[in-house]
Amino acid sequence: MTNRVEVPNFPRALTPQAAAERQPDQQDSGPDAAAREARCNGAALRLALEIGKLGSFERDLVTNEMTANATCKAHLGLAPNEPLTFELLKRLQHPGDTERINQAVTYALATKSDFNVEHRVVRPDGYIGRILVRGTPIFEGGRPVRLVGVTQDVTERERAREELKDAQRRQDFLLKLSDQLRNAQDPFAIMEATAQSIGQLLKADCVGYGEVDDDRGIVLVEREWSRGAISNEGRAYRLQEFLHGMIDDSKDGQTLAIADIATDPRTGSPALQSFYSTINARAVLTVPLLKNGHITAILYVTSSAPRAWSHEDLSLVEDVAERTWTAVEKLRAQRNLHETEFRFHTFTRALPGFAWIATPDLELIYYVNEQSWFEFSGLSREQTLGHGWLSIIHPEDLARVMEDSKNATDDVIEGEMRYRSADGTYHWHAVRVGSLCDSDGTFKGKIGTSINIHNLKETEAALRKSEERLALAQRAARIGVFDWDVASGAISWTAEQEHMFGIELGSFEGNYEGWSSRVHPADVAAFEKNFREAIARNEQELPFAYRVPLADRSFRHIEGRMMILYGPDGSPARIIGVNIDVTKHKHAEERQQLLIRELHHRVKNTLATVQAIVGSTARTASSIDEFYQGFVGRIVSLARTHNLLTEDLWQKAALEDLVQTELGPYEDEARNRIAIDGPHVELPSEAAVPIGMAIHELTTNAAKHGALSTFGGQVEVSWRIVQAERAMLQFTWVERGGPRVSTPTRQGFGSRLLQRVLATQLQADVAMEFPEEGLRFSMTMPIPGDPPLFNPDK
Structure with a gap:
């Protein structure tokens, strides 16, 4: 700072009367003495001017010619040998001070007094100084003729x-900011408050905070103060647009200062020029905020000129940026902690x-959810803490x-324990x-x-x-039961479903192919057709x-x-269904149909047999009584055979039963x-009926004419199975033991049968x-095989 030198007071404005009134020194008189005094005063004045770095000037008010010493010219930004004109x-003189300067001079001339004015000067190099x-x-004959003075x-x-x-203003700003942050x-x-305060202090056009998403390479403008109508708040910009070519410097914490976007070589590309023009920025000051070597945020100040x-x-903005962001991070941390x-x-x-x-010996030192614990256990906090x-x-x-608590382990131990509740139950x-x-x-x-899982345990049970x-x-x-998630194709089966398909428990593949590969192909095609039509x-x-199909080739x-x-889009989302084994019902239906057909067949055959019996009996009978006896006996035998057949579920009769029935x-x-x-031999109906009638004819013949017609006669019946x-x-x-037998001369009904x-x-x-x-x-005779429909389980 330059020490201020007081400018010496000028004598009052000189007039002829004032000059006449001045008395010469008693020791010096005459022209020589006056000249000598003038030289001494001039030398003293020049010395005073040089010591005080004061300039002097003089202006002829009539011709406006001016003279000034080198110091005065230097104050105006002129070279020592450069002439000074009015x-x-x-x-x-600075245009903003011209009127005030003229007013001061005019007042001095009017009142014959000194003038004292401080004003700005615009030097030829453009620098603005202050003098x-x-x-x-100076008056002669009552008229002002010259202005003399000094400059500092x-x-x-x-x-x-x-x-x-x-x-002081910045200090007051920082103090106020500290109070706001606190x-x-x-x-x-x-x-928001900080951006506005910086903008007003620095007389900037725009100040804002942007948070950096390093992974996405963008800056999101969180808060912005703007003097004009343009606002970027809430917008996202690419980091390269804010810090093009200077990201590495910013990552080192260096502040980016650009005085003129139009002339700075770092912002010479048309894209950057267009970007900064969009946000109305001509000068930019950007302070990066780092965390662990990464840019987390920026504070930017822009000017439209x-x-x-x-x-x-730079120092102020850097200081404010660090303070503000520290406060922001602290508040966020506090808010996150609170949340x-x-x-x-x-x-x-x-x-x-x-x-x-x-503690390691299970002394309880801290627990939460005190009210819930008290309601469950009945223990107060004092009763709970410790052991x-x-x-x-x-x-x-x-x-x-107690055993598990003695050792430290990196693993989390999970288990179940029983706690006694207030009512005494665990x-x-x-x-x-x-x-x-x-x-x-x-x-x-x-x-x-x-965690109390008592209700869960009961629910699980x-x-x-x-x-x-x-x-x-x-x-x-x-x-x-099956459950089909159509989107994933996963199908779950119950154990009975797997049992129904004859596969081991848990071996189902869990997909549609696992089902379709085990079903008759014709039925799969029919199912898929019906399924598509149902969905449509x-x-x-x-x-x-x-x-x-089963392993034994049955079904x-x-x-x-x-x-x-169905899902929201109208397509099937999930299908749940049941499968019922109706094999026995199917066989029962088949047997019922068979029995109906067999009944028709039997009735027809029986009627045909009765018709044959009637005809044959009539031809051999010699009387009505003989016809009646022969006919009834044969019909009764036929009935007994049918009884044997219908008593058996599969429509068969044992050969032994046929023999015992007649004999x-x-x-x-x-x-x-x-x-x-x-041995035990079962005969199907088509064999049992004729064999039964044959045994009846043999028995009837033995009772009338053979071994059973006498007291000592015997009949031996035997059979065996020969494997060929x-x-x-x-x-x-x-x-x-019966009567003597001879070969008959004619065949009766029995012989023909x-x-x-x-x-x-x-x-x-x-x-x-x-x-x-x-x-x-x-x-x-060959033993007839069992008709398949009579034995569906075999």
Whole structure:
């Protein structure tokens, strides 16, 4: 700062009367003395001017000619040898001060007094200086003829004063900002207030904060103050647009200062020129804010006109940016902490249990959700802290917990424990426990949570029972259930569904192909056709039926119904259905149809047989009585055979039963009249009826004419199975002890039945012999196979 030198006062304006009144020194008189005094005064004045760095000037008010010393010219920015004219002087005076200068001079001339005016000068190099001018008018004959005066360059003094005022203003700004930051509760309010304060202090056009998304390479303008109508708040810009070519410098924390966007080589590209023109910026000051070496935010100041940013401007903005962002981060951290604590307490209050911290010997030192814990356990905080909480843990669980708590482990231990409630019952809790260590890794204890899962346990038990009941019901009813997630293609089956398909439990592939590959191809095609048609009609239920081929080449018949659930787009989203094993029902239906057909066949055959019996009996009978007896006997035999057939579920009759039915009435244990021997053989209806009638004819003949007609006669019936290319039945009827036998001269009904019907219907080889001791009858025939419809389970 330049020391201020007081400009000496000029003598009052001199007039002839004032000059005449002046008295010469008593020791000096005459012209020489006056000249000598003038030279001394001039020398003293020049010395005073040089010491005080004062300039002097003189202006002839009549001709406006001017003279000035080198110091005065230097104050005006002129070279020492450069002439000074009144016109040049007026051009050098700052336009804003011209009127005030003229008023001061005019007043001095009017009042014959000194003038003292401080004003700005615009030097030829464009630099604006400030000078203090003190002068006085010289009068002759009452008329002003000259102005004389001195000048003092006060530019540095005023700059120092402005710097002091500016420093004070900035200090006041920072103090006020500190108060705002200290009392602020909203980070965005801090940004907004700071931007406005900087803009008004620096007389800028726009100030704003932008947060940087380094991954996306953008700057999001969070808050902005703008003097004009343009605002960028809420917009996102590419980082390259803000810091083109200077990102590396910004990452080092260097402030970006551009005095003129139009002339700075760093912003010479047309794209950048266009960008800064869009935001009405001609001068830019950008301060990057770093965190862990990454730009997290920027504070920017722009001016719509070129501006040379001073060192003080940079220091102020950098200081404010750091202070503000620290306050913003602090408020955000506090807000996040508050929100975290709020969420934590909200979460713990909602827990059906509590969270806790305990020492290595399980001395409880901290827990949350106190009210919930008290309502469950009945223990107050004082009763819970320390080792009191252990008193409600089930003894069996406590021993295990005490053992596990002694050691530190990096793993989180999960388990279940029983806690005694206030009413004395034990409730299961899900427990998660981890080790608590300090920053040095020293084991300090355990931290954990205990969640009441008592209701869950009861629900799980009830669910298990319900699932067991449902599984048993499904197994008993042979009902399988499937669930098809159409989007993923995943299909789940119940155990009974897998059992129904004859596969091992858990071996189903879980997809559509796993089902379709196990179903008869014709049924798969039919199902898919019906399914597509149901979807086209937007139906919600679809019945279906299909066959499952089994290993024994039989089929399992399945019927079911599915529920189709549609998604928002109208396509099937989920399908749930049941499968019912109806194989037995199918076989029952088939048997019923068979029985109906068999009944028709039997009735027709029976009527034909009765007709034949009538005809044959009539031809051989000699009287009505003989006809009646023969006819009734044969009809009764036919009825007995039918009874045997219908009593059996599969329409078969045992050969032994046919023999016993006819010969049973003649059995006499005392005389051993009947001997029957042979394995168990079942005959289907088409074989049982003719064989039964043949046995009836043999029995009737023996009772009338053969072994059973006398007291000592015997009948031996035997049969056996001979294995050849196919099983053969060998049947033999031998009579002994009856009347003498001779070969008959004609064939009756019985003979024709034995020789023709058996041979024709059963492909039997029949032989009848008539030795004197008794009739011998033999028959060899293939054993008929069981019709498939009679034996569907085989």
